[in-house]
Amino acid sequence: MIEVRGLCKSFGALHAVSDLEFTAPEGRITSIIGPNGAGKSTLFNLIAGTLAPDAGRIVLGGRDVTGLPAYELARLGLARSFQITNLFFGLSALENVRLAAQAHEARRRFFSRLERLAAPAERARAVLAEFGIAELAGEPVANLSHGDQRRLEIAVCMASRPRVLLLDEPTQGMSPAETLAIDQLIKSLTGRVTVLMVEHDVDLVMSISDQVIVMHQGQKLFAGPPDQARNSSAVRGAYLGADHAAA
């Protein structure tokens, strides 16, 4: 599980994230929603080690990981996907997943012969099969469809057997049918990994999340189960304006 305590980050006069607190419970799906500029991406970058916070703490599985670099966090079991597909486009789908598995399965065997290191390759094939893209193993990622690339992005994350998975708009740019499939896929991760997800598709969020956190202007507006979020007047206010909140 992951805990955020009093987290603050400012860019000049802009308080992108201010005094944010929440806990993403073990093995559950926690979604962060909020209008554009609410600070969701900054929050993700703080948790994943891309940015360092001005104040506050991030606790991963009981350990204070505030300010650790991204590669340390990854070794501690944090995996993240990216809003804009971020893969090794010149390498094959299999090699993308294999590299992630290798970091976990063969960390201290830098100079072993690759063909003798079976574990990462086996793990990679198993993950590709689980994500339904086994037949694309040999394809360069650049040749994959957008939907398959988004799928691979999550597969790469899961290959390292993470404890916490950060998904940054996993269905960005996908068709409704593809979105539904990714939906099911993320739901199937429940119990195996703690998921923290930023998502614009509110229907998706409401249908698969165990907890919804609503952010507005860098602050937490609401945290609770999805059905309560739907009915919260504060949430409506943030999304639709103050008039609707009063109604």
Add this chain to the structure above:
Amino acid sequence: MPTAPLTRTVPWAAVTRRGVLGWIGPGLLVLALLFPAAAGAFYLRLAIEALLLGAIALSVDILLGFAGLLSLGQAMYFGLAAYLTALCYLHLTQSFWLVAAIVIAAVALVAVLLGAVAIRAKGVYFALITFGAAEIAGKVVHNTRALGGSDGLIGIPVPSIGLPGFALPLRNDLVFYYVVLVAVTLAFIGVRRLLATPFGSVLSAIRDNAIRVPYLGYNPFWYKLVAYLIAAEVAALGGLFYPLLRGFVGPDLFGFDISTQSVVMALVGGIGTLIGPLVGGVVVTLLQSVLGSYTERHLFVLGLVFILFVRFLPGGLFGLLRRDEPP
């Protein structure tokens, strides 16, 4: 430089894959072993030079073909090794092994110090730092009287390599040729082995998309630094023998001409293939030598060769043979 074709090539898979490429290496080695039987003294010495310059091209390929770093200053390690070698034989010792140990240690020290700074820079800035460092080194040598200034160091004695029970006199061109051939071949095999590993696969990932790599749990800094160190030692291998071929060293050994020529050699042979740059070394050295006897403007021709390859054959000679599939 067009980045697109160069980044779409296949790094570590090319060094592990058996098949056509797997047979070309041994085939070329047999040709190289038989070469002295057909060649006269001039071409034998030219072949030694080609192999030594090919080592710099190989070092360029480790950085450019695997880590995606374009160095325009690999001649610095060639020059550094050459001057150290010359100084040692002139003033310190005639033991080849002691000199080799000194050169390896000194180059490692410089490579780690400079590398730790240079690899933090990206793209063209890395190229500029390596270029600048080599130019500074060349100028310092040029202006240091104790190092012979612009005249360089002359009259370097040629040693024999002591082995248990016998010695290999490098004064004999045939012996010299085979020693250099063995040294460069061993360096090539060692580098190929080193890159057909998780280490090499992470370098390929860095080349493809460096920003993504830390999120997999790898710290790119160490991978790039080790690659930079290995590349520096490979370039230094050329410098360890070069003064013995020529009998003198000069500040131009650090120069931009040698650095860029080695990039052209790597490109002509095929970036990311390891063996290509060695072949490119032979092709370009031969071309320079033949053209040099007709015209003083052989650098112009080198530039033309570079442009033609970048435009029409960015994968180099070995890029033609390689099937374009990703690892």
